[in-house]
Amino acid sequence: MDEFLRILTQSLAELIAPTTAAYAIAAIGLNLHFGYTGLLNMGQAGFMLLGAYGFGIATIAGAPFFLAVLVALVAGLLFALVLGIPTLQLRGDYLAIVTISAAEIIRWIGRSTWLQEWTGGASGLQGRNYKGTFQDLSPLPDGRTAIGPLEYINTGSDSWWTRLFAWGVVALALLFVFLITRSPWGRVLKGIREDEDAVRALGKNVYSYKLQSLALGGMLGALGGVLYVLPITIAPDAMGRTMTFFVWTVLLLGGAATVFGPVLGAMIFFGAYMFMRTGMRALSENTGVGEIISTTNVEQIGGMLVGITLMLLVIFRPQGILGNKKELAFNVR
Amino acid sequence: MSADMSEGTSAGQPADAGPQPESVVDAAAAAAVAPTSAVATEARDDLAQVEPVVGAPKPDAILVADDVVRRFGGMTAVDVTHLEVQRGAITALIGPNGAGKTTFFNLLTGFDTPQSGRWSFEGNSLAGKSGARVAQAGMVRTFQLTKALSRLTVLQNMLLAARNNPGERFWLSWLPFTWRAQERAATEKAMELLARFKLDAKADDFAGSLSGGQRKLLEMARALMTDPTMIMLDEPMAGVNPALVQSLLGHVQALRDEGMTVLFVEHDMHAVRHISDWVVVMAEGRIVAEGPPASVMQDQAVVDAYLGAHHDTDLGDDSLLDPEILARLEAEEEKR
Ligand SMILES: Nc1ncnc2c1ncn2[C@@H]1O[C@H](COP(=O)(O)OP(=O)(O)OP(=O)(O)O)[C@@H](O)[C@H]1O
Ligand SMILES: [Mg+2]
Numbered sequence: 001m002d003e004f005l006r007i008l009t010q011s012l013a014e015l016i017a018p019t020t021a022a023y024a025i026a027a028i029g030l031n032l033h034f035g036y037t038g039l040l041n042m043g044q045a046g047f048m049l050l051g052a053y054g055f056g057i058a059t060i061a062g063a064p065f066f067l068a069v070l071v072a073l074v075a076g077l078l079f080a081l082v083l084g085i086p087t088l089q090l091r092g093d094y095l096a097i098v099t100i101s102a103a104e105i106i107r108w109i110g111r112s113t114w115l116q117e118w119t120g121g122a123s124g125l126q127g128r129n130y131k132g133t134f135q136d137l138s139p140l141p142d143g144r145t146a147i148g149p150l151e152y153i154n155t156g157s158d159s160w161w162t163r164l165f166a167w168g169v170v171a172l173a174l175l176f177v178f179l180i181t182r183s184p185w186g187r188v189l190k191g192i193r194e195d196e197d198a199v200r201a202l203g204k205n206v207y208s209y210k211l212q213s214l215a216l217g218g219m220l221g222a223l224g225g226v227l228y229v230l231p232i233t234i235a236p237d238a239m240g241r242t243m244t245f246f247v248w249t250v251l252l253l254g255g256a257a258t259v260f261g262p263v264l265g266a267m268i269f270f271g272a273y274m275f276m277r278t279g280m281r282a283l284s285e286n287t288g289v290g291e292i293i294s295t296t297n298v299e300q301i302g303g304m305l306v307g308i309t310l311m312l313l314v315i316f317r318p319q320g321i322l323g324n325k326k327e328l329a330f331n332v333r
Numbered sequence: 334m335s336a337d338m339s340e341g342t343s344a345g346q347p348a349d350a351g352p353q354p355e356s357v358v359d360a361a362a363a364a365a366v367a368p369t370s371a372v373a374t375e376a377r378d379d380l381a382q383v384e385p386v387v388g389a390p391k392p393d394a395i396l397v398a399d400d401v402v403r404r405f406g407g408m409t410a411v412d413v414t415h416l417e418v419q420r421g422a423i424t425a426l427i428g429p430n431g432a433g434k435t436t437f438f439n440l441l442t443g444f445d446t447p448q449s450g451r452w453s454f455e456g457n458s459l460a461g462k463s464g465a466r467v468a469q470a471g472m473v474r475t476f477q478l479t480k481a482l483s484r485l486t487v488l489q490n491m492l493l494a495a496r497n498n499p500g501e502r503f504w505l506s507w508l509p510f511t512w513r514a515q516e517r518a519a520t521e522k523a524m525e526l527l528a529r530f531k532l533d534a535k536a537d538d539f540a541g542s543l544s545g546g547q548r549k550l551l552e553m554a555r556a557l558m559t560d561p562t563m564i565m566l567d568e569p570m571a572g573v574n575p576a577l578v579q580s581l582l583g584h585v586q587a588l589r590d591e592g593m594t595v596l597f598v599e600h601d602m603h604a605v606r607h608i609s610d611w612v613v614v615m616a617e618g619r620i621v622a623e624g625p626p627a628s629v630m631q632d633q634a635v636v637d638a639y640l641g642a643h644h645d646t647d648l649g650d651d652s653l654l655d656p657e658i659l660a661r662l663e664a665e666e667e668k669r
Contacts, residue, residue, distance in 0.1 A: 176507065184498045184516065185506030191482050191493045197444065198480035198552075202494045202559055203468030204501070212503055257484075 003282055009149045011275040016150075018158075020270045021166035022048075022228035027250040027262035028173050029220030035256035036181055037213040038193030040096035043083075044221045045243035046103025049236060050075045051222025052229040053110060056130040057118050065133040069226055076222025079106075080215040088210045095214075103244065110236035124235040127157060134230055135161065157231045166227045170263060173220060178259045180216075189213055190257075242303070249310045255320030264321060277302045372592040376421035380610050385624025388415035395420035395563055395594050396441070396472070401450030403436055403618075410436045411447070412618045418563075423585060423595040425605040425626070428615035429639055434598045435477050437615065438567055442474045443467040455562065471562030475569065477598070479548040483541030487532055490540050490551060491523035492516070494558035523558060529584060530554045531577070546573040550581070557588070564588065566597040570604055582608050606630065614638060 014020060026044050033039040054075035058068040083102055087094045109115060111122040119125070138155035145154055155161045180186055188209050191199040196206045225239070246269070254265025280298045284290035293301060313320070379392040394417035403411040411433040418424050426434050439445035441452060443464040451460050454472050462470070482490050492498075498519065499505045500512030527533040530550040535543065540551060553569055569585075570578050578601070586608055589595055599605050605612060605626060612629045614622040616638035622629055629635060 179507035179509075180503070183506035183509065184492070184500035184512060185503050187485070187489055187493055188501055190485055190489075194482035194484055195480045197464070198476070198482060199493070200464040201442070201444075201468055201474055201476070201480075202555070203465050203473070203496065204493075205463075205465050 003286070005149075007275060007278045007282060010278050011271045013150055014270040014274040015267045016163055016167065017270065018162045018166040018227060018231045020266045021163070021170050022224045023247060023250050023270070024170050024224075024263045024266035025173055025227060026221045026224030026247045027254070027266060028170075028177055029217035029224065030247055030251050031256060031258075031262050032177065032181075032189075032213055032217035032220065034251065035258070035261070036186060036189045036193060037210060038092065039088075039210060039214060039217075040092055041099045041214070041217065042096045043099030043101075043103030043244060044247045045239050045241065046099065046106045047076050047079060047218045047221030048225030048228060048243065049103070049106050049110060049234075049239040050079050051225030052234045052239065053119060053125075054222065055226040056125045056229065056234045059130040059133055060125070063133075065137055068130075068133065069223070072222045072226045073219045076219040077215050079222075080218035081211070084211045084214040088207055088214065100241075100244075104240070107236045107240050119236070120234070122236065124233055127229070127231075127233045130234075131157065131230065134165075135159075140164075159231075162231050166230070169223065169227060173223070174259060174263065181259070185209075245310070246306070249306060249313070252310065252313050252318070252320055255323035258320070258322040258324075261320055261322045268321070273302065273306065276305060372421040373590045376419055376589075377610055380419055380422055380625070383419075383611075385622075385628055387620050387623055389417070389623060391417040391419040393420045394418060396452065396454050396596070398441065398452035399450065401437070401440055401447050401452060403433075403440055403445065403447045409618050411440060413437060413450075413620055416613065416620060416623075418594065418596055419611060420594050421589065421592055422610040423589050423597070423608055424611045424613060425609035426596060426598045426613050426615060427600070427602075427605055432615040432638075433618040434615055435567055436618075438474060438565055438598065441467075442472060442565065444474075468559065468561075472565065473556045473559050473561035473563075474565040475549075475552045475556050475567055477567040477571075479545070479552050481540040481543060481548040481551055483539060485540055486537050487527065487540050487543070487551060488520070488523060488536040490555050491527065491558050492519050494555045495519035495523070496559055519558075526554045526557055531580075546577065549573055550577070553581075553584075561593065563594040563596065566595065566599075568598050568600065570599055570601050578604065602630065 026048055029047070030041060030044050033041040051072040054072035055068045058071040059065070063071065079102070083095070083098055087098045110119045110124075113121055135155050138159075138161040140154040140159075140161050143154055144151060145160055152163070153159045181189070188199065188204055191202075191204075192206055192209055196210075200206050228239070250265040250269050251262055252265070253269055254261030254263065277298055280289075280293060280301065281295050284293045284295050284298065317323075376393070383389050383391055396416075396418040398413055398416045400415075401411060401413045402409065426437070428434050436445065440447045440450070441459070443459065443462050443466065446461075451458065453459060454467075454470055457470065459467055459470065459472070468474075482493070485493065495515075498512060498515050500509075500516065505511045524533055524536065527536055530553065532543075532547060532550055532554065535547070540548070543551060549569060549572060553566065556564055556566075566585075570581060573581060582604055585595055585597070589610075597609075607626075609626050612624060612626045613620055614629060614632070614635045616634075621634045621638055622632045624632065
């Protein structure tokens with residue numbers, strides 16, 4: 001029973017973890033791309049990694065916190081422009097191919113020895129080198145606080161301050177996306193998602209709107225990257241294809257083209273993911289299950305189950321949890 | 334509403350489906366036979382002076398195309414030497430399947446690029462301009478394969494077409510007070526247009542839930558929402574029930590009477606004969622004839638283009654609706 005409570009608490013903690021918030025922001029960005037504009041960005045992790053590098057490197061170079069965040073945003077913006085300007089005039093699939101390879105290129109450059117002086121190579125940047133400015137901003141008193149079963153230090157890496165800040169950013173991003181997507185501007189994006197030629201025939205500059213969407217979503221991705229590395233380190237290999245794949249799962253689980261979908265999706269995804277892994281580990285340690293699933297295999301099986309979940313979602317509930325089933329009835333063109 | 338529509342269809346097509354649709358069309362034509370506005374009357378008078386030959390210059394041409402050539406591999410889909418379209422008139426573009434009408438539309442509206450050619454709209458060259466720029470210039474088109482924006486409501490489809498909405502600019506989008514007034518005015522206008530096309534009851538439904546004919550109507554209404562100078566309709570009547578075709582023809586004439594220029598592609602010869610002021614005939618990419626509807630349909634080149642043989646049949650002739658006669662014509666053609 002104690003064991004079960006511990007698993008439950010750990011899963012509960014995931015709901016408000018800074019990582020969850022980071023993924024939620026990245027998924028909000030991807031939602032702008034895919035959910036509202038119909039752009040297939042298969043490299044959201046590239047935007048996140050670039051944002052993380054931008055923030056980390058700027059901070060280490062002496063930039064104050066908000067300037068470093070701005071650097072991250074500009075990095076995301078430039079990446080979006082570099083990818084979008086040549087490809088957004090082409091049909092949709094090209095963007096998918098270009099983004100997936102560009103994200104990999106960022107990761108390979110990051111882990112190469114070529115820019116090691118800045119990026120720290122394959123081992124990346126240590127958290128203590130860039131977390132100072134952020135933690136100095138904390139208004140919380142020293143010490144620890146427990147709320148219910150959750151207890152963290154007030155200020156530090158894995159702290160209440162990190163959580164407060166990360167979810168504050170999520171709330172702002174939600175408000176922002178809510179406002180822009182219900183506007184006439186958002187309506188043009190949705191029109192482009194449905195049929196860009198029809199929108200073009202009405203005199204709208206489709207290319208410019210797609211570029212704006214890619215840039216905004218990419219900047220949200222970069223911001224997600226900053227949040228992601230605040231409690232940990234910047235490690236290029238932790239921000240690769242798997243990350244992109246998780247962001248997609250989060251978005252499709254919550255429901256594309258819905259405002260709260262990405263947040264709900266991130267919470268459920270990470271809560272369930274933690275529950276599944278800690279549960280399996282407990283079972284394999286304490287029961288006969290261990291003979292079939294050894295503790296060392298838990299991670300692999302977890303990853304596999306995420307993949308299966310994504311497939312089942314796309315097949316059986318493509319609108320996600322919050323999506324409107326009626327809308328999906330018209331997906332066949 | 335959808336129940337109403339299907340009833341309308343059955344009412345429009347009684348058991349003896351023969352002459353009925355024609356009389357409906359005739360009724361529409363009779364209802365609006367005389368153009369009312371000064372522009373329209375003038376356009377008609379002007380066209381009466383024009384000699385019905387291919388490439389004939391028009392007194393007040395809004396659209397002029399020269400040497401427009403589009404090849405797909407070895408096949409020449411469009412090869413138009415000279416065409417002028419009269420302002421304020423309804424011009425029909427007809428021709429058999431595969432004649433190049435849609436391709437020509439695509440070229441003129443910036444949705445396809447020709448191998449060569451020049452064309453201008455209201456005196457400004459449009460060659461090389463994007464589809465969006467052409468629409469902004471006031472030449473707005475619809476598509477043969479209807480493009481309803483499925484997961485937007487019918488009303489949103491309409492609002493999307495409104496021009497100069499400040500809320501469509503990103504930096505103003507999150508400040509609703511900067512665009513709310515415009516949005517309200519656009520909604521009012523959209524509802525009026527939807528009512529004209531009998532779609533007002535569907536305003537809050539997803540466009541994807543409309544029937545094929547309703548989508549055609551929505552697309553036309555949406556194009557009108559942009560206040561075009563010239564509207565280009567690719568088979569606007571295809572799939573629309575006869576009763577509605579009647580009112581649609583009335584609308585098209587009303588548009589002309591308000592001063593709009595209309596260029597439309599249509600296979601329904603009765604519709605063409607009754608509402609158009611001028612008819613341009615394409616076959617195998619070329620313009621083979623042009624002239625007033627009554628005379629052009631008796632033109633030998635046109636009859637040849639459609640029927641592939643030398644017949645002395647008028648294309649507007651009802652006998653062509655008779656499958657037996659068509660079969661006989663085809664049989665004769667094969668014997669040749
Ligand atoms: N993208 C394309 N690639 C190759 N060939 C094409 C393409 N588009 C059109 N064509 C060819 O060009 C010719 C003209 O086609 P178009 O669609 O313009 O005909 P249309 O006059 O509109 O016919 P319909 O009345 O059937 O709509 C056809 O022979 C068609 O096969
Ligand atoms: Mg066509």
